[in-house]
Amino acid sequence: MTFLAATWRIAPIACLFACLAVPTDAAAVSRRDQAGIDAINGRMAAAEERYRAALVKIGNSDPDGQKESDAALEDMEDAVAACGQQRGCQVSTLLATYKRLLKLAADGEAAASDSDDFDDDIDPNDADPDHIGTLAADVPEAARAASLLDDKTHRFDAMVQYNPAVQAGIRRWLTDMRGQLLDSYENYEYLRQAMWPSFERAGLPEALLFGIMAKESNGKVHATSRAGAAGPMQFMYATGKRFGLGVDATGFDTRYDPRAAAEASAAYLNERMGQLNNSIELALAAYNGGEGRALRVYQGSGGRGFWNADVYDQFPSETQDYVPMVIAAAWLFLHPRQYGLSFPLVSTRSEGLRLQKPGSIYELAICLGNSGTRDGYLRTLRNLNPRYQADSWLPAGTTLNATSQIAKLYDRYCVTGARATLAQTLMQSDAGTAIVRTGAIQQLPDVATTVPTTVATGRPMPATPRHYSVQRGETLTSIARKFQCSTGDLAEANNVRAPRYAIRPGQRLKLEGCRAAQ
Known part of the structure; x- marks a missing residue:
């Protein structure tokens, strides 16, 4: 991708997601509001026409083309910003315009292309053009701006080998393990704001974080292995302790804390990569197969890479499987469209939930229902509140980490009403009372x-x-x-x-x- 093409793609997206955070009202609008909407749509149409003309000039090597395209992009950004503030204006309509224009900009061609055949010629080795837009929606503003202006978003691609072993891993994630991959992605979306900044500060690709988490825990914060590894990044107790994890003053094991686990994982990986010639494959082999073994194998091989037979064969079969599976999950995180993969759209805007009456996370999972989701909100609430057991009785006034969607459903269904009463009844039920000991069942x-x-x-x-x-x-x-x-x-x-x-x-x-x- 040329620098110019990257500029075309990044500039409108950066504005768009900043403005998507402002809610719009699609209800009936007044004449005054409608006039405002019409004016914004007119501005957007004029900016689109100006941008198309600029692309033609660029294609003809006209020196004014770049200047005109930049000005048109600024006009579109202003229109989107105004739409976000205008009652009744639909930002999604302007988003469609952006997508058309981004397609126009591909390869510097000025011919429009609204066809669904756009995906037919995508090379799996190319960066996914929609990746930034899909994943930047709920990142804090400072981190979002840094990401959108960083042309190294797909630097992971150059740091690993895309080989048949990785391709076999991709095949597994897209067939028998597709459900686990989608669950991992949905869980990660809720945890992203807590986990990604640690990898960003450490200079590590976000895709690597996702790949490890998908393979280790499927994004389940309370996951614990038979060997004693715990948390979303599955730290053993001794290793976690070296990197600041363990039982704190309250008795909580911080290996289950997503923010702390991500920070420790980033530190661990950078330490391993510093020892292992910045090889992601060898760092992953150490993560799974033991850092001592990885260092001995690397030094004994004269510094050769993971895929060399004399290195590869010295790791157990579990590690030989683990490394390409993590890379495969990370690759799909960056390149979903090329494989026909549609990650779920998740509403993750944070909002505190203050309990108006005593209850538990299990009780909330019942009364909230599963509106807008497949599996409901139990996993989300557990992941966002790792210090609470799902069946722990929480007093009124307890504040839980939640999303705006969960908070709305709580106010509607969990405070009063039939569903709130039913959830309470189910939580108080005792199977032992159903057993007939004397007389009939009451x-x-x-x-x-x-x-x-x-x-x-x-x-x-x-x-x-x-x-x-x-x-x-x-x-x-x-x-x-x-x-x-x-x-x-x-x-x-x-x-x-x-x-x-x-x-x-x-x-x-x-x-x-x-x-x-x-």
Whole structure:
């Protein structure tokens, strides 16, 4: 791509995403508003015509062509900015214009091309022209500007080998593992603002972050392996401790914190690459197969690369599979269109959610429903709030990290109403009460909205005892839910350490801060 073509693509996109953050109202508009919309559309049409004429001049080597195209781009940026501030103006309409013009600019040709055949001649080795626009929507402004002006967005392509092993990995991600790839991408979108800046500051490609996370955890913050690796980047305890991760003063293991895990991962990778001739493949081999092994193999081979047989064969089969799979996921992150891959569009605008009544993340997942998503919001809330267990009882006033969409659904469905009551009923249900011990099964009554009652009898809940003896099969979290109190408070009152909250049958617990027994 020439510098001129890069300028054509970056300049309008930078303005567009800055303006997309301003909401528009598509409802009925007044005559005055409609007049404003018509004026903006007129300005956009004039700027488009001016831009097309400038492309013709550039194609004819006219020295005024570049100057005219720059001026036309500025006019379009002003029109998009005005649209973002004008009631009823649809930014998406102007986006269509931008796409047409970006296609016109490809290869410096002045002939228009609105055909769907645009993808037919795309080379998988070329940078995806839509990648920046798709992924920059929810990045903080400073990082967004730096990214859009940085012509090294696809520097990852030059740092790795695109070979048959990577192609085989791409095949796997696009067939049996396509669902996992899409889940990883959706999870990453919610975590991006917390994780990407660490890699950006470290000078590492964002694609590498995504590839590792997709292979390690599928973007599940609470993932834990049988070997003891934990968190979205799957750090072992000893390795994580070297890079600032571990149990903090509150008892929380920061390997589960996306921001801290990304920062540690970036530091770890840069340390490995410094030892291994800046080879991403060898750094990934160290990430999976052990840094000591990777360094010994590299030094013993005289500095040859990962794909040399005398290097490759010294790593276990798991690592031989891991390296190309991470690179393949990163490659697809950068080149989705070339492979017919459509990543999900996710609304990730951050907004704090203050609980208006006690509840848990599980309860919220029920009452929120899955409007606008396939799988609902349980994973999103868990990823954004790694310090809370999904079934921990959270008191009113607790503020959760969420999105504007989740906050709206909470206000609508989770505070009052039938769905809120149903979610509460389901969370308070106790399977043991369904077992007939004497007499017939009692009909479960509606949950009272004023006086707390037991699910099994409908009678008022008894006063909370001061102590409770742990029964076989119970966990601290299930006991906290049973007595409607915070798992963290219960743990603190009984000197039970997070994150495992280990308790034993027969252990007597102080029920401080709890409300009522079921």
